[in-house]
Amino acid sequence: MAIARPVDRRLFFFFDRAHTQMAKAADNFLSTRSGVSTAQAAVLIYLGYNDNCRLSDLAEGTGRKNSAVTGLISRMEKDDLVQRHGQLTDRRSKSVSLTGKGWALRDDVMNDFRDFNDRLIKGMSDSEVETVLKFLTLGPENAKSAS
Amino acid sequence: MAIARPVDRRLFFFFDRAHTQMAKAADNFLSTRSGVSTAQAAVLIYLGYNDNCRLSDLAEGTGRKNSAVTGLISRMEKDDLVQRHGQLTDRRSKSVSLTGKGWALRDDVMNDFRDFNDRLIKGMSDSEVETVLKFLTLGPENAKSAS
DNA sequence: GCCTATTACTTCGGATACAAAGCAAATAGG
DNA sequence: CCTATTTGCTTTGTATCCGAAGTAATAGGC
Numbered sequence A, B: 001m002a003i004a005r006p007v008d009r010r011l012f013f014f015f016d017r018a019h020t021q022m023a024k025a026a027d028n029f030l031s032t033r034s035g036v037s038t039a040q041a042a043v044l045i046y047l048g049y050n051d052n053c054r055l056s057d058l059a060e061g062t063g064r065k066n067s068a069v070t071g072l073i074s075r076m077e078k079d080d081l082v083q084r085h086g087q088l089t090d091r092r093s094k095s096v097s098l099t100g101k102g103w104a105l106r107d108d109v110m111n112d113f114r115d116f117n118d119r120l121i122k123g124m125s126d127s128e129v130e131t132v133l134k135f136l137t138l139g140p141e142n143a144k145s146a147s
Numbered sequence C: 001g002c003c004t005a006t007t008a009c010t011t012c013g014g015a016t017a018c019a020a021a022g023c024a025a026a027t028a029g030g
Numbered sequence D: 001c002c003t004a005t006t007t008g009c010t011t012t013g014t015a016t017c018c019g020a021a022g023t024a025a026t027a028g029g030c
Helices: A006-031 A038-049 A055-062 A066-078 A100-120 A126-144 B006-031 B038-049 B055-062 B066-078 B100-120 B126-144
Strands: A082-086 A094-098 B082-086 B094-098
Touching: A006 A038, A006 A100, A006 B006, A006 B038, A006 B100, A006 B126, A038 A055, A038 A066, A038 A094, A038 A100, A038 B006, A055 A066, A055 A094, A066 A082, A094 A100, A100 B006, A100 B126, A126 B006, A126 B100, A126 B126, B006 B038, B006 B100, B038 B055, B038 B066, B038 B094, B038 B100, B055 B066, B055 B094, B066 B082, B094 B100
Parallel strands: none
Antiparallel strands: A082 A094, B082 B094
């Protein structure tokens, strides 16, 4: 029977506000460098590890819904960063791969994010960072649980 | 000279994915109860503590830009949750206050979020939660710092 | 070989966000 | 008192996101 922890009441709002602000900062950070949005950056990173994967896998891997990925990939295709390919084995599905331009940009983005992430944890110990990562993994699981 | 911590590379992406999923879970959670979005819920909570504040204060308090708040408040005004008032002292600015319906809904939302937040930290100790809150406060500050 | 269910992706509508530009009111400087 | 700057909010355009509905292709049951 834990007694009330008043700060808990606003946990999600702190989280939401922190996300809004970090996302904006990340967008600004990237736009002055590799010049890509964080949503698109996430795609570049993921595809680097899973090139030519299906759209659904990409959605799963980046935590988005298929409908969000459709638009995202369409915009990136227009910018010549990725390409869609129809599948012979299953003509419903399409795979996505990085273009040469996409691969080059991915390298920049990787470096940008290394710097950006380093900045985020300034003033925190390794074990504190571990705790944060634990929350970022556990939280969504807990959130989804029924009731 | 800390050695490389490979997990750091993906910190922001973990954070972003966690936010996407928690926000969706929160939206689902709320929609089956008080029936309001998390963005609007944040406004209700904030106004409960700062009723009749200026739009800019609301933007500041919820971590959004003025232009985002304009649309948000317009939608809420249409639903009769809040009201805009012109200011006599400074006719540029407008204040926002909760309607009766807004106050009632806020009570529901407060209860919903108490449950939701409790759920998020399931399996974490008090000190771990403190560490998470530290990150949620420090992170945005660090992110904004120049260079 | 059909009929139905499932799966993969797209489309559409609505909410939310920012940035940049616009407008009106207050303030500062001369 | 008049102009220039600042401030507060809104408008506009683009990027995201989701959920629900639509389309096409595969898979399963008979």
